[in-house]
Amino acid sequence: MHSIDKLCIIGLGLIGGSIGLAARERRIARKVYGLVRRQSSIEEARRGKVVEVATMDPEEAVQDSDLVIIATPISSMERIATSIKPYLTCGTIVSDVASSKKQVVRKLEKIFHPGIRFVGAHPIAGSERQGMQAARAALFEGAPCILTPTHGTDKDAQKKIVKFWTALGCRVSIRSPREHDRIVAAISHLPHFLSASLVNAAVKALKGEKMVLDYAGSGFRDTTRVAASDAEMWVDIGMDNADEILHAIGVLEEQLAVLEKALKRGNRPAVRSLLSRARTIRRKFNSTPADG
């Protein structure tokens, strides 16, 4: 297909690495470059055939790129954007993969405007594993990807980013940065922080980790799987999307209050209603082997 001549991915972790593998497998770009921070990553990228050229030189990585995807942790994005800007050709399209968007989009638009066409994007894909060794070409197949254009976003650039993520296998949709942040707070950030809080609560309730490790079954393991994820990445997300996460925690606390009241009063119909409602919705997700 090769609709892109040179693609540059900044940061070859789980997401960046998977973009490289998928872009190469699906022949989305004629050349795929990756910008990394360590010599060992250059070697790892070469061994894994993650990109054609991995380099630590920002100029070599981004110059003459048609599309640059920033796939670093959120807390590095501003610095990276500022450092690559001098090497970008006017009109280049830059996108990102940050899990929270309101602040990131505002900051990156400011850095790139005018001249560079920035389009915010967030592929909702991932795993509790991380780093290049966890990257795989199929990561984005069927995954949602939310684009978060603003009134300043170039329409042609937006179309190209829709095409790019669609070609990688995503189901692309458009939301404002604020809508995006509210959505992911509810379906990704809240589950994550809740999962971590559940691990800590179980340990606290049982006065140490021993009994948790001894007795936890598949229910506990599934419910807390995401708590094994990279903490630093989630600290970034928590700081960046704090308002919406706090809103989502508030909604959850209301649900817990309803449950507590029902349990305290021995109100069987109320407990049943809460569980049945959740069950009906949860069962609408397509089953996958991992769900079996």
Next chain:
Amino acid sequence: MHSIDKLCIIGLGLIGGSIGLAARERRIARKVYGLVRRQSSIEEARRGKVVEVATMDPEEAVQDSDLVIIATPISSMERIATSIKPYLTCGTIVSDVASSKKQVVRKLEKIFHPGIRFVGAHPIAGSERQGMQAARAALFEGAPCILTPTHGTDKDAQKKIVKFWTALGCRVSIRSPREHDRIVAAISHLPHFLSASLVNAAVKALKGEKMVLDYAGSGFRDTTRVAASDAEMWVDIGMDNADEILHAIGVLEEQLAVLEKALKRGNRPAVRSLLSRARTIRRKFNSTPADG
């Protein structure tokens, strides 16, 4: 091995059916009977070779049994115990599989005392699937099983129940009914009710289920998998173990309060500490393919 001449399982759902399959595969009893409520279950048990004889007649099912396992929903256990008692030979051992123990053990001990030797047990195994069609012989392999004897429990009967669950593949341990209920509240009941509350909260935060279904990724799916379980069974558990579940919810709410404070103040080290602690513990669970 055949250390038991006649085993009777009351209720052939996921747990009862799996006991039947495992007991037959591992030749733990010479004859395995099952007591069911519907003609269709008799046919299903025959087709699946779940037990040798499935019947709706309590007398036929339990008479001359060395061991009777009550594997019905918690809310039926008292009724079942009362109805089978007249057909039990003096000295017969009866056990159960209830997920909460303080109240169940007290009620069943009262019904069976004196004459019938009751030993409470809870194999911590299961899945969000249910019914005989989900039963499998390997369900208990490596799973914890908690026995909950009291001062009135017959020591010989207790030893035989330890041997029984060990033979089915479980890691058996002994706890008081109260300790048991606190443990499972933290590692099983809290995760379950939290998972259901999370589904309901996400739907409420996003004003309907559409966006939840459209955007939820693997994190949400894992964290809420158990919310797809049979609601009625969990209503029973919630009612029966309400005090300990309320205690566990309280501990979780304290954790959420710490998180909220940290997010509100933009306290990066506090958020990091919470996530790192959970991650360190969660990563101590052995990885399984389902965790990958």
